[in-house]
Amino acid sequence: MIDLKRILVVAVCVPSAVLAAEAPKAMKADGTFGLTAISSVEVCHPDGEREYLRRLICPAGNHPTFQRTGSIGPRNPVDNLTEAEADKALAASLGGGELSPGATDYHIIDGYEVICGNSKTIVYIDMYHCNAPLSNEAPQGFTIEK
Secondary structure, three states, rough: OOOOHHHHHHHOOOOOOOOOOOOEOHHHOOOOOOOOOOOOOEEEHHHHHHHHHHHHEEOOOOOOOEEEEEEEEEEOOOOOOOHHHHHHHHHHHHHHHOOOOEOOOEEEEEEEEEEEEEEEEEEEEEEEEOOOOOOOOOOOOOOEEE
Protein backbone atom coordinates (compact mmCIF):
# COMPACT_ATOMS: atom_id res chain seq x y z
CA MET A 1 0.00 0.00 0.00
CA ILE A 2 1.21 3.51 -0.80
CA ASP A 3 1.95 5.76 2.19
CA LEU A 4 0.06 8.86 1.04
CA LYS A 5 1.13 10.95 4.03
CA ARG A 6 4.79 10.39 3.10
CA ILE A 7 4.06 11.25 -0.54
CA LEU A 8 2.20 14.36 0.61
CA VAL A 9 5.21 15.62 2.55
CA VAL A 10 7.45 15.07 -0.49
CA ALA A 11 4.92 16.69 -2.84
CA VAL A 12 4.78 19.94 -0.86
CA CYS A 13 8.49 20.45 -1.46
CA VAL A 14 7.73 21.24 -5.12
CA PRO A 15 7.41 25.05 -5.46
CA SER A 16 4.29 24.82 -7.60
CA ALA A 17 2.59 22.47 -5.14
CA VAL A 18 -0.30 24.16 -3.41
CA LEU A 19 -2.63 22.31 -1.11
CA ALA A 20 -6.02 23.18 0.37
CA ALA A 21 -8.14 21.74 3.15
CA GLU A 22 -11.22 22.91 5.01
CA ALA A 23 -9.84 24.30 8.32
CA PRO A 24 -8.90 28.02 8.55
CA LYS A 25 -5.40 29.20 9.46
CA ALA A 26 -4.59 30.45 12.93
CA MET A 27 -5.65 34.03 13.54
CA LYS A 28 -2.82 36.57 13.25
CA ALA A 29 -4.34 38.75 15.99
CA ASP A 30 -2.99 36.44 18.70
CA GLY A 31 0.53 37.93 18.51
CA THR A 32 2.14 34.87 16.92
CA PHE A 33 2.41 36.16 13.34
CA GLY A 34 5.67 34.78 11.94
CA LEU A 35 6.64 33.21 15.27
CA THR A 36 5.04 29.78 14.77
CA ALA A 37 4.85 27.48 11.76
CA ILE A 38 1.08 27.77 11.49
CA SER A 39 1.24 31.59 11.51
CA SER A 40 4.14 31.78 9.04
CA VAL A 41 4.80 34.87 6.97
CA GLU A 42 3.55 34.21 3.43
CA VAL A 43 5.89 35.20 0.60
CA CYS A 44 6.81 34.12 -2.92
CA HIS A 45 9.94 31.97 -3.37
CA PRO A 46 13.34 32.42 -1.64
CA ASP A 47 13.72 35.94 -3.06
CA GLY A 48 10.47 36.88 -1.28
CA GLU A 49 11.81 35.46 1.98
CA ARG A 50 14.93 37.61 1.83
CA GLU A 51 13.02 40.69 0.64
CA TYR A 52 10.61 40.40 3.57
CA LEU A 53 13.39 39.88 6.12
CA ARG A 54 15.39 42.88 4.79
CA ARG A 55 12.36 45.07 5.55
CA LEU A 56 12.22 44.11 9.25
CA ILE A 57 13.33 46.68 11.81
CA CYS A 58 14.62 45.79 15.29
CA PRO A 59 13.29 47.53 18.43
CA ALA A 60 16.43 49.75 18.45
CA GLY A 61 15.59 50.97 14.91
CA ASN A 62 18.28 49.05 13.01
CA HIS A 63 17.83 46.23 10.52
CA PRO A 64 18.54 42.74 11.83
CA THR A 65 20.89 40.19 10.41
CA PHE A 66 19.35 36.87 9.50
CA GLN A 67 20.24 33.40 8.34
CA ARG A 68 18.18 30.45 7.24
CA THR A 69 18.16 27.65 9.80
CA GLY A 70 16.50 25.20 7.41
CA SER A 71 13.16 23.66 6.56
CA ILE A 72 11.17 22.80 9.66
CA GLY A 73 8.46 20.62 8.12
CA PRO A 74 4.84 21.17 7.10
CA ARG A 75 2.92 24.23 8.21
CA ASN A 76 0.11 22.05 9.54
CA PRO A 77 0.50 18.50 10.84
CA VAL A 78 -0.19 15.78 8.28
CA ASP A 79 -0.51 13.09 10.93
CA ASN A 80 -4.05 14.25 11.66
CA LEU A 81 -5.26 13.65 8.10
CA THR A 82 -7.45 10.71 7.26
CA GLU A 83 -6.49 8.66 4.23
CA ALA A 84 -9.26 10.38 2.22
CA GLU A 85 -7.99 13.84 3.26
CA ALA A 86 -4.42 12.86 2.37
CA ASP A 87 -5.66 11.66 -1.04
CA LYS A 88 -7.46 14.98 -1.60
CA ALA A 89 -4.43 17.02 -0.51
CA LEU A 90 -2.12 14.99 -2.74
CA ALA A 91 -4.45 15.43 -5.74
CA ALA A 92 -4.60 19.19 -5.07
CA SER A 93 -0.80 19.44 -4.86
CA LEU A 94 -0.31 17.60 -8.13
CA GLY A 95 -2.92 19.82 -9.81
CA GLY A 96 -0.85 22.98 -9.21
CA GLY A 97 -3.85 25.16 -8.30
CA GLU A 98 -3.63 28.23 -6.08
CA LEU A 99 -4.37 28.06 -2.38
CA SER A 100 -7.62 29.77 -1.40
CA PRO A 101 -7.29 32.63 1.11
CA GLY A 102 -7.68 31.29 4.65
CA ALA A 103 -7.32 27.64 3.60
CA THR A 104 -5.12 25.31 5.61
CA ASP A 105 -2.01 24.25 3.75
CA TYR A 106 0.74 21.71 4.19
CA HIS A 107 3.63 23.68 2.68
CA ILE A 108 7.12 23.09 3.99
CA ILE A 109 8.09 26.04 6.20
CA ASP A 110 11.53 27.66 6.46
CA GLY A 111 12.94 28.96 9.72
CA TYR A 112 15.17 32.04 9.84
CA GLU A 113 17.20 33.16 12.84
CA VAL A 114 16.72 36.93 13.01
CA ILE A 115 19.29 38.73 15.18
CA CYS A 116 18.88 42.15 16.79
CA GLY A 117 21.94 42.81 18.96
CA ASN A 118 22.03 39.99 21.54
CA SER A 119 18.43 38.94 20.86
CA LYS A 120 17.66 36.05 18.50
CA THR A 121 14.18 35.24 17.16
CA ILE A 122 13.14 32.45 14.84
CA VAL A 123 10.81 33.75 12.13
CA TYR A 124 8.84 31.16 10.15
CA ILE A 125 8.21 31.74 6.44
CA ASP A 126 6.00 29.95 3.90
CA MET A 127 7.43 30.73 0.44
CA TYR A 128 4.62 29.15 -1.58
CA HIS A 129 2.19 32.10 -1.66
CA CYS A 130 2.87 33.82 -4.95
CA ASN A 131 -0.74 34.90 -5.39
CA ALA A 132 -0.59 37.35 -2.45
CA PRO A 133 1.16 40.71 -2.03
CA LEU A 134 4.22 40.96 0.23
CA SER A 135 3.10 41.32 3.84
CA ASN A 136 3.34 44.64 5.67
CA GLU A 137 2.81 42.89 9.00
CA ALA A 138 5.78 42.25 11.32
CA PRO A 139 6.31 39.64 14.01
CA GLN A 140 5.82 40.86 17.56
CA GLY A 141 8.85 42.93 18.66
CA PHE A 142 9.63 44.14 15.13
CA THR A 143 8.33 46.81 12.79
CA ILE A 144 8.53 46.74 9.02
CA GLU A 145 9.42 49.18 6.26
CA LYS A 146 6.49 49.72 3.94
